[in-house]
Amino acid sequence: MLKKNYTNIEGMLHIGGVSVEELREKYGTPLYIYDQKLIKETARAFKDNFKSEIFESEISYASKAQSNLYLLGLLSKENLYLDTVSLGEMYIAIKAGFDPKKIHLHGNNKTREELVFAIKNKIGTIIIDSYEEFLFLEEILGERDKKMDCLLRINPDVKTSTHKYIQTSNADSKFGINIRDEKTPTYIKQMADSQFINILGFHAHIGSQVMEVGFFEEEANILFEFTKKMQEITQKTFSHINLGGGFGVRQNKKDRDFDLEKFLKDFAKIIEEKIKIYGLSIKKVGIEPGRSMVNQAGSSIYSVGSVKHTLEGLPLVFVDGGMSDNIRPSLYGAKYDALIANRLDEKNYEKFRVGGKLCESGDILIGETDLPYPKRGDILAIENTGAYSSAMSSNYNKLPKPAVVFVEDGRDYLAVKKESLEDLIKNDLTYKGE
Ligand code: LLP
Numbered sequence: 001m002l003k004k005n006y007t008n009i010e011g012m013l014h015i016g017g018v019s020v021e022e023l024r025e026k027y028g029t030p031l032y033i034y035d036q037k038l039i040k041e042t043a044r045a046f047k048d049n050f051k052s053e054i055f056e057s058e059i060s061y062a063s064k065a066q067s068n069l070y071l072l073g074l075l076s077k078e079n080l081y082l083d084t085v086s087l088g089e090m091y092i093a094i095k096a097g098f099d100p101k102k103i104h105l106h107g108n109n110k111t112r113e114e115l116v117f118a119i120k121n122k123i124g125t126i127i128i129d130s131y132e133e134f135l136f137l138e139e140i141l142g143e144r145d146k147k148m149d150c151l152l153r154i155n156p157d158v159k160t161s162t163h164k165y166i167q168t169s170n171a172d173s174k175f176g177i178n179i180r181d182e183k184t185p186t187y188i189k190q191m192a193d194s195q196f197i198n199i200l201g202f203h204a205h206i207g208s209q210v211m212e213v214g215f216f217e218e219e220a221n222i223l224f225e226f227t228k229k230m231q232e233i234t235q236k237t238f239s240h241i242n243l244g245g246g247f248g249v250r251q252n253k254k255d256r257d258f259d260l261e262k263f264l265k266d267f268a269k270i271i272e273e274k275i276k277i278y279g280l281s282i283k284k285v286g287i288e289p290g291r292s293m294v295n296q297a298g299s300s301i302y303s304v305g306s307v308k309h310t311l312e313g314l315p316l317v318f319v320d321g322g323m324s325d326n327i328r329p330s331l332y333g334a335k336y337d338a339l340i341a342n343r344l345d346e347k348n349y350e351k352f353r354v355g356g357k358l359c360e361s362g363d364i365l366i367g368e369t370d371l372p373y374p375k376r377g378d379i380l381a382i383e384n385t386g387a388y389s390s391a392m393s394s395n396y397n398k399l400p401k402p403a404v405v406f407v408e409d410g411r412d413y414l415a416v417k418k419e420s421l422e423d424l425i426k427n428d429l430t431y432k433g434e
Contacts, residue, residue: 002344003383005035005297013341013381016407020301020341020379027403028418029303029379030321032390036074036408038297042260043078046289049264052272055285060104062245062290063089065387066298068404070415072096075293081124083245083288087114094121104242104288106153108174109133115140119148126150127203127242129176131187134197141196151203151242152191154179156222160207160215160246176204179226185233192234199236201282202227205244208291211256213263217270219243224274227282242286243271249295251384252337260292291387298386300326300402301341304378305357314353316364317374322356323363324396326382326389330362338369341381346372354380358397390416398424 007014012021016035023031046059060081063072067089072082073096081102084090093103101124105114108129115137118126128134128150141148155176177184191199206219220243227238248258267287275282302319309315328334338354340346350373354366365382374380393401400419405412 003296005038006383008344011343011345013339013344013379015299016412017410018407018412020381023405023407023412024301024303024379026412027405027414029301030319030325030402031301031418032325032385032402032404033299033301034071034294034386034404034406034415035297035299036406036413039071039074039294040078042293042297043075043080045261046264046287046293047079049261050268050287052268052285054272054275055282057268058242058284058286060102060242060286060288061293062288063093064391065290066294066391067092068416069096070404070406070413071294072098074406076102081286083290087111087117090114090117090121090123100124104151110137112136112140119144119146124149125200128152128191128197128199131177131183134187134191134194138194138196147196147198149198149200151201151240152177152188152199153203153205154184154223154226156204156206156219156226158206158215158219158222160210160212179222185230188230189234192230192236199238200284201238201240201242202230203242203244203286205288206246208246209248209251210246211248211258213266216243216247216263216267220267220271220274224271224278224280224282227280228278231280237281239281239283240286241271241282241284242288245288245290245292247287247289247292249292249384249387251295252335254335258292293387295384295387298384298389300382300385300389302380302382304340304374304376304380306376307352307374308355314351314368316355317352317371317380318355318357319365319380320357321399321402322358322365323360324356324358324399325393325402326365326385327392327394328388329365329367330360331392336366336369336382336384338366338371339381339383340372340374341379343372343378348372354382358399395419395424400424 060083062083076098085106100122104125105118106127153176155178305318323330349370356363403418404416
């Protein structure tokens with residue numbers, strides 16, 4: 001069964017009404033393809049379902065999942081807020097037209113340059129990650145006699161069952177101030193009294209690709225209870241809570257589904273209840289979806305090269321990209337599904353591995369997938385690659401980064417050009433020695 005946003009026209013995969021063969025001819029392979037309509041629908045699903053009568057909701061797209069001028073331009077038109085984590089992400093966001101007031105700055109080790117940039121550009125909110133960072137920011141603001149709205153990132157100690165590398169809420173996590181740390185109330189009292197920092201409330205993010213709704217409920221309960229306690233200690237009323245991102249997606253056919261719309265509706269209700277139970281005056285509740293905003297809208301296509309039968313293991317179908325355009329299988333053991341996109345009507349399927357072309361044994365994009373016997377020149381499409389693949393791409397083995405194209409209603413829109421060989425050396429200097 002094809003994904004909902006894919007169509008089969010005479011055996012050829014079409015996305016957004018455009019044939020992938022046509023896209024390959026125009027832009028080459030590997031190629032990242034984004035279904036523009038699906039991104040708009042997803043952005044609207046967040047806004048329509050995560051809302052309440054008693055609090056204002058704030059949907060910030062976590063731009064680390066994928067950012068370029070085109071995508072951020074589109075999302076700013078959808079009236080989203082934006083979560084950034086570096087000078088580069090803030091810069092792209094502003095260039096793409098985001099109102100700086102709607103930009104948040106995160107990061108566990110923000111540099112002076114980043115903080116000064118945020119202050120100068122009137123970035124809306126800084127999420128303070130530690131007591132030490134609070135002192136650093138206070139000093140920088142003090143030098144300029146400026147005041148800034150901030151949230152404090154709390155580690156709520158919720159143990160999710162996701163991959164270790166994308167857990168953020170363990171006691172040894174590098175993010176946030178641990179809720180169980182006995183110094184936390186003293187720190188928060190000092191922050192609440194700051195002349196330069198206006199602590200609006202608290203932030204937490206429990207991890208990424210979290211499929212169990214219960215972990216988010218646990219997080220909400222912990223954070224609201226904590227807010228109540230901190231109000232008592234500081235005698236200050238907190239008005240904002242941000243519960244981060246991490247909402248799971250169905251990455252491959254074997255994964256369970258994550259009913260995003262139902263989850264968002266239920267989550268908003270749970271939050272309303274907690275606000276009432278704890279008697280809080282919370283005005284704004286934010287969430288920060290990254291993966292769940294863009295992953296399902298993205299696909300990667302490759303051209304097939306050789307097929308190799310090794311002495312052991314499934315036969316390997318090689319493609320013209322690999323871990324340089326999608327590091328997730330090698331880094332997190334992420335599992336994807338693939339199609340031979342130009343022969344969708346084939347009846348006989350066999351099991352294959354999909355191998356990249358990089359000089360690394362770990363460069364296996366898919367450990368097992370069913371495909372018709374691949375031929376050189378076929379188009380292999382990998383589904384659901386919209387988040388953290390293009391975003392984490394590299395030039396390893398000096399492969400140029402692929403183009404990024406958006407498609408909708410039979411038209412394609414180039415968002416990022418494929419890198420040229422010249423691009424690969426544009427920052428290199430020539431050896432001038434003997
Ligand atoms: N908010 C904060 C503070 C975060 O650190 C993150 C992700 C998000 C929101 C968005 O989380 P999402 O909704 O995308 O799960 N490279 C990894 C994922 C790392 C996520 C880092 N932080 C991967 O490819 O699975």
